[in-house]
Amino acid sequence: xxxxxxxxxxxxxxxxxxxxxxxxxxxxxxxxxxxxxxxxxxxxxxxxxxxxxxxxxxxxxxxxxxxxxxxxxxxxxxxxxxxxxxxxxxxxxxxxxxxxxxxxxxxxxxxxxxxxxxxxxxxxxxxxxxxxxxxxxxxxxxxxxxxxxxxxxxxxxxxxxxxxxxxxxxxxxxxxxxxxxxxxxxxxxxxxxxxxxxxxxxxxxxxxxxxxxxxxxxxxxxxxxxxxxxxxxxxxxxxxxxxxxxxxxxxxxxxxxxxxxxxxxxxxxxxxxxxxxxxxxxxxxxxxxxxxxxxxxxxxxxxxxxxxxxxxxxxxxxxxxxxxxxx
Amino acid sequence: xxxxxxxxxxxxxxxxxxxxxxxxxxxxxxxxxxxxxxxxxxxxxxxxxxxxxxxxxxxxxxxxxxxxxxxxxxxxxxxxxxxxxxxxxxxxxxxxxxxxxxxxxxxxxxxxxxxxxxxxxxxxxxxxxxxxxxxxxxxxxxxxxxxxxxxxxxxxxxxxxxxxxxxxxxxxxxxxxxxxxxxxxxxxxxxxxxxxxxxxxxxxxxxxxxxxxxxxxxxxxxxxxxxxxxxxxxxxxxxxxxxxxxxxxxxxxxxxxxxxxxxxxxxxxxxxxxxxx
Ligand SMILES: Nc1ncnc2c1ncn2[C@@H]1O[C@H](COP(=O)(O)OP(=O)(O)OP(=O)(O)O)[C@@H](O)[C@H]1O
Ligand SMILES: [Mg+2]
Numbered sequence: 001x002x003x004x005x006x007x008x009x010x011x012x013x014x015x016x017x018x019x020x021x022x023x024x025x026x027x028x029x030x031x032x033x034x035x036x037x038x039x040x041x042x043x044x045x046x047x048x049x050x051x052x053x054x055x056x057x058x059x060x061x062x063x064x065x066x067x068x069x070x071x072x073x074x075x076x077x078x079x080x081x082x083x084x085x086x087x088x089x090x091x092x093x094x095x096x097x098x099x100x101x102x103x104x105x106x107x108x109x110x111x112x113x114x115x116x117x118x119x120x121x122x123x124x125x126x127x128x129x130x131x132x133x134x135x136x137x138x139x140x141x142x143x144x145x146x147x148x149x150x151x152x153x154x155x156x157x158x159x160x161x162x163x164x165x166x167x168x169x170x171x172x173x174x175x176x177x178x179x180x181x182x183x184x185x186x187x188x189x190x191x192x193x194x195x196x197x198x199x200x201x202x203x204x205x206x207x208x209x210x211x212x213x214x215x216x217x218x219x220x221x222x223x224x225x226x227x228x229x230x231x232x233x234x235x236x237x238x239x240x241x242x243x244x245x246x247x248x249x250x251x252x253x254x255x256x257x258x259x260x261x262x263x264x265x266x267x268x269x270x271x272x273x274x275x276x277x278x279x280x281x282x283x284x285x286x287x288x289x290x291x292x293x294x295x296x297x298x299x300x301x302x303x304x305x306x307x308x309x310x311x312x313x314x315x316x317x318x319x320x321x322x323x324x325x326x327x
Numbered sequence: 328x329x330x331x332x333x334x335x336x337x338x339x340x341x342x343x344x345x346x347x348x349x350x351x352x353x354x355x356x357x358x359x360x361x362x363x364x365x366x367x368x369x370x371x372x373x374x375x376x377x378x379x380x381x382x383x384x385x386x387x388x389x390x391x392x393x394x395x396x397x398x399x400x401x402x403x404x405x406x407x408x409x410x411x412x413x414x415x416x417x418x419x420x421x422x423x424x425x426x427x428x429x430x431x432x433x434x435x436x437x438x439x440x441x442x443x444x445x446x447x448x449x450x451x452x453x454x455x456x457x458x459x460x461x462x463x464x465x466x467x468x469x470x471x472x473x474x475x476x477x478x479x480x481x482x483x484x485x486x487x488x489x490x491x492x493x494x495x496x497x498x499x500x501x502x503x504x505x506x507x508x509x510x511x512x513x514x515x516x517x518x519x520x521x522x523x524x525x526x527x528x529x530x531x532x533x534x535x536x537x538x539x540x541x542x543x544x545x546x547x548x549x550x551x552x553x554x555x556x557x558x559x560x561x562x563x564x565x566x567x568x569x570x571x572x573x574x575x576x577x578x579x580x581x582x583x584x585x586x587x588x589x590x591x592x593x594x595x596x597x598x599x600x601x602x603x604x
Contacts, residue, residue: 048447051602074449084440086368088375093368100364101448129375145444 001026001075001153001183002047006056009042009207016042018207019056026152029179031198031215032187035311039207040187041081044157047185048078060153074103077151079159083142087131091122091141094130095148102149116144119174121167135162143171147178154178156186160193172196191303194218205311215303222301223309226275227268228282229256231295237263243289247281249273262294361450365458366465373466382428386470389420394477409487413477414495414571418535418563421506426527428467429510430520432459433598437518446602456594460511460587467503471496491573498570501583502563506531508590515597534586538562 002024009017017039024030032040045051047058049065049072058065060072086094095116099109117123120140125133130141139162146154159175160168168190175184175197188194194201194215201218203211211218219225232240237255244253244267253267269278279298286293373379393416394400400412436442445455481487506527513526536542538559546555563586566579 045443050443050447070449070451073447076447078444078447080440080443080447082440084444086372086441087439088372089368093371097364097368098444098448100367101361101450103360103449142444 001061002185003059004043004047004056005059007043007046007053007058008055009039009046009051010054015207017046017053020204020207020209021056022202022209022212024153024183024185026183027180028200029175029184029186029198031194031201032185032204033189033191033194033201033307034187034204037206038204038311040204041157043204044078044155044185044187045080048076048155049073050080074149075151076153076155077146077149078154079143079146079156081157081161083139083162085130085138085142085145087129089130090127091117091130091133091137091144092126094141095144098145098148104149112148112150115150116148119147120144121170136164136167139163140167152182154182154184154186156184158188159186160188160190168193191307194303203307203310210310211306216300218306219301219303221309222303222306224266224268224299224305225301226273226278227266227299228278229264229266229295229297229299230282230286230293231262231264232286233262233292233294235263235291237265240291241265243285244282247278247285249278249281266299358451358454361454362458362461365450365455366462369459369462370465373462379466382424383470383473386420386424387473389424390416390474390477393420410477410481410492410495411571413474414499417499418502418567421503422528422531422535424470425467425503425506426510426513426524426531429463429507429527430514430523432463432511433515433594434518434520434523437601438520442598446598452595452598456511456591456598460507460591460594463507463511464504467507468500471500471503488573494570494573494575497575498567498579501570501580502567505534505563505583505586505590508587508594509534512590512593512597515594515601534561534563536562538564 002022004023005021007017007020008015020039020043022030032043034040042051046053047060047065049058049069052066058072061075063072063075065072086097089097092113095113096109099112102112104112117126120143122137122140122144125137125141130138133141139159143156143159146156154175156175160171163171172193175186178184179197179199186197198215200212200214202209203218211221230240230244237258240263241253241255244250244265247267249270249272251268251270253265255263256266257264267278267282276298279296283296286296390413392399394413395402397404400416402412433442436445446452478492481492509530510523510527513530514520514523516526517523539562543555543559546558550558563582566582569576569579
């Protein structure tokens with residue numbers, strides 16, 4: 001539904017977005033990650049046709065955004081960053097205005113507005129002036145605007161920004177559910193949202209895509225992905241670590257924590273180890289040694305670690321970069 | 328067909344491949360409906376704040392003051408059944424009031440960031456510019472219409488020429504539109520309303536003074552004749568005066584419409600250039 005090819009945007013000499021390509025089909029929810037200033041919002045502005053790209057092109061369900069903007073824009077719902085809305089209108093007036101621009105009239109308009117109000121829990125502020133809304137409600141009003149015409153494509157720039165934990169949960173659920181029969185792109189700084197709502201995620205850094213994959217694939221790039229975490233009671237950590245290192249499949253073993261008489265050790269597999277094989281070996285070892293095992297777990301890897309690994313070395317100044325490498 | 332079902336039944340495979348086909352599939356594409364939606368919103372925006380009412384009151388008070396003051400318009404002292412004393416002040420009132428009414432048009436939209444919403448809707452920038460302009464022009468027309476007591480007064484006191492009055496109002500309305508198009512242009516240049524106001528005031532002042540003898544004399548000494556003529560031809564005053572005489576000349580009409588068209592065209596260029604970054 002969304003097809004972006006070699007999208008580039010230069011602001012003066014500066015490349016905010018540099019050759020970004022991706023596509024999103026119906027039924028997919030694409031998470032957009034990246035440090036501040038990476039070019040997420042700029043990309044979304046080009047996808048929604050607000051700013052023209054310097055190079056490359058955007059196709060929305062086959063329509064070229066530059067050649068046929070009206071046809072393309074009809075199919076897209078957009079929540080811009082910071083949720084702009086007309087301060088002098090009421091929520092109800094605002095939604096009706098947007099509905100009219102979306103070509104809805106009469107009964108269809110009334111239904112669409114009611115549906116959006118219901119989905120975004122706006123009943124209590126319906127006749128309040130937008131100027132006086134709290135940040136979270138403002139965000140919800142603008143979100144309601146984007147789903148008003150039930151578009152097949154949604155582009156959401158930080159949709160959960162400023163929402164309380166309950167609303168964050170609601171919005172994620174909503175995105176996941178709508179994602180079943182829509183193509184959705186949303187940006188976020190909250191990595192849990194990737195797991196909670198995305199089928200795929202892209203990390204961009206300084207205008208370029210640096211990672212692209214399912215949340216699982218991204219996590220697998222983590223240092224600890226595939227490692228085995230073992231917690232044993234009543235033994236010193238050093239001794240357990242030593243025994244683990246003697247296993248043929250273990251590349252490295254290190255004590256993570258030692259507390260209340262229980263030692264926690266992480267064992268990293270050698271590259272040749274098959275999926276889950278290391279866990280089995282560790283289990284056998286523990287049984288042989290008659291360790292009191294409190295926990296034995298295979299680590300999936302953590303997104304925040306992957307995110308840092310991919311984006312940190314580039315965005316930090318030279319000195320911190322060195323420190324980052326040593327860790 | 329409801330728009331919901333229309334949107335959700337559409338996907339890459341079945342999407343019609345041209346805008347025309349799409350328009351046919353989803354009912355007629357009506358650009359004026361977008362313009363009208365924007366006009367309604369803008370007018371709602373004006374009247375949602377007390378500023379609109381303050382504006383109307385100030386305009387009417389000033390009109391009354393200038394028209395009836397013995398030292399200024401001298402409406403009663405003239406002893407004639409005409410609205411000359413009324414219309415003669417309009418350029419000067421508009422000089423301040425039209426930029427005030429027009430300064431928020433695009434500056435506010437950019438300050439709030441709502442321009443990003445507006446221009447990612449299925450609306451062309453031409454429709455948006457036109458909608459906003461027409462709403463403000465309508466508002467100015469309302470202010471002008473509220474001066475009707477002056478007409479009643481003059482009809483009560485004497486027997487004025489109705490055609491002349493209509494003609495005068497038409498000229499005044501067109502001049503307001505011209506100044507407004509200038510304000511629309513300056514409003515698109517900046518997100519600061521004060522700067523927009525000042526820029527617009529300066530340009531409108533130029534339009535008023537361009538043909539004025541002292542300004543012309545300043546140029547005559549050194550500038551080539553064609554430049555002097557060119558500057559003079561920008562002047563709004565002779566065209567406005569023609570309407571006051573009750574003459575509707577095609578040239579005068581064209582002048583006002585050209586200023587409006589030019590102002591709105593430049594507004595579009597500025598908005599597009601901002602988006603291009
Ligand atoms: N209109 C503009 N003119 C000049 N530079 C711009 C403009 N808009 C964005 N930029 C620059 O482009 C880069 C990318 O900005 P963008 O807003 O896309 O980042 P982002 O990934 O959305 O960041 P954040 O996570 O903070 O929202 C930034 O360095 C920004 O300063
Ligand atoms: Mg952003």
